[in-house]
Amino acid sequence: MTRVVAINQTGGPEVLSVEDWPVNAPGPGQVLIEQKAIGLNFIDTYQRSGLYPQKLPFVGGNEGAGVVRAIGPDVTAVKVGDRVCYQGQVGAYAAERLAVVEKLIPIPDGVDDETAAAVVLKGLTAYYLLFKTWPVEAGQTILWHAAAGGTGLIATQWAKALGATVIGTAGGAEKVALAKAHGCDHVIDYRAEDFPARVREITGGRGVDVVYDGVGKETFEGSLDCLRPRGLLASFGNASGVVSIPDLTVLSRKGSLYVTRPTGAHYFTKREDLLEGAxxxxxxxxxxxxxxxxxxxxxxxxxxxxxxxxxxxxxxxSVVLIP
Incomplete structure (x- = not known):
């Protein structure tokens, strides 16, 4: 038996239930992981609420790091004692769990378990957005919403290292200061400022090349107003609610804009792509x-x-849970 946080019915945080569940021996293609740290992500809340449906009951969570304690009969990619992390495998809220070996990532020396658990899902999200969805180049200007969040802090530093001018949004003085300390050239306090107007001011009226928006409903319309003609809005989350576009011609009126709704499930279907990103x-x-x-x-x-x-x-x- 192992301690888990289970979801027996969808709803608010109150449906999270601490329970003891049995753990089977690993089968073909599986390993047993003793978890050292577990990452917390907005997708966990979407699955808990039923927005992203899962078969009930299930153990929550999608990201973790730990040590391999047993391997299935055909497993050769890892061995007992290896330190590994993963993302995109539901069932992370557990002291021990079975995981699919094809989706495991070796943790390199110099990276501790908490860091790996805190970064692998958010960091790989930042990777596909910055390198694949819109490959950011030196000299471009980007806008990243929720720049003081887990994904935001990783992505804005990375974008700055790539040579981009980085504009972030955050709520409140503390988060603004944190975002400024992690790669943002400019930070807009969305609680106190009109962020599309400030973006236009910062860019001399041009607008940004790309907006990365994990907030969703609250920021969608304003994000379109921040883009230069033929710019891209990458809407990758819905922390404030799901986005809908009742009138697609809004994209032509605002500058022949592009909109995409990417997910890591389609960027990391092959193991080689996952390992390249990691x-x-x-x-x-x-x-x-x-x-x-x-x-x-x-x-x-x-x-x-x-x-x-x-x-x-x-x-x-980033926020981590410790078993």
Whole structure:
């Protein structure tokens, strides 16, 4: 048996249930991981609420790091004792878990377990957005919403290292200061300022090349107003609600704009793509281009409290659960 945080019915944070579940021996293509740290992400809340449906009951969470304790009969990619991390495998809120070996990433020397758990999902999200969805080049100008959040702090540092001019948004003086300290050339306090007007002011009326928006409904219309003609809005999350576009011609009226709704599930279907992204991510961390900010630690049993903090915009940086 192992301690887990289960979801037996969809709803608010109160549906998170601390329970003891059995753990089977690993089968073909599987390994048993003793988890050392677990990452908290907005996708966890979407699955909990039912926005992203899962078969009930299920163990929450999508990101973690730990040590391989047993391997399936055909597993050769890892061995017992290896340190590994993963993202995109539901079931992370557990002291021990089975995981698919094809989606495991070796943790390199010099990266501790908490850092790996805090960064692998968010960091790989930043990777595909900055390198694949819109390959950022030196001299371009980008806007990143929620720049003081877990993904934002990683992505803005990385974008700055690529030579971009980085504009971020954040809510409140503390988050503005944090974003400024992590790669943003300009930070707009969306609580006090009209962010599209400020972006136009900062860019001399041109607009930005690309907007990366994980906030969703609250920022969508304003994000379109920040783009230069033929710019791209990459809407990769819905922290404030799901985006809908009732009138597609808004894109032509605002400058023949592009909009995409990417997800890592389609960027990392092949193991080689996953490992390529992880190599770039951990390389940027080890070089110092990205400094990982762990803004909160909760015990596994405090998952409900952690979800409330995340959804209440009370967190900064990455948040980890400790089994």
């Amino acid at each position: 190599e770039a991510l951990f390389g940027a961390i080890r070089s110092g281009a990205i400094k990982v900010e762990i803004g909160g630690r909760f015990k596994l049993e405090e998952a409900e409290k952690a979800h409330r903090a995340l959804e209440g915009r009370e967190t900064t940086g």
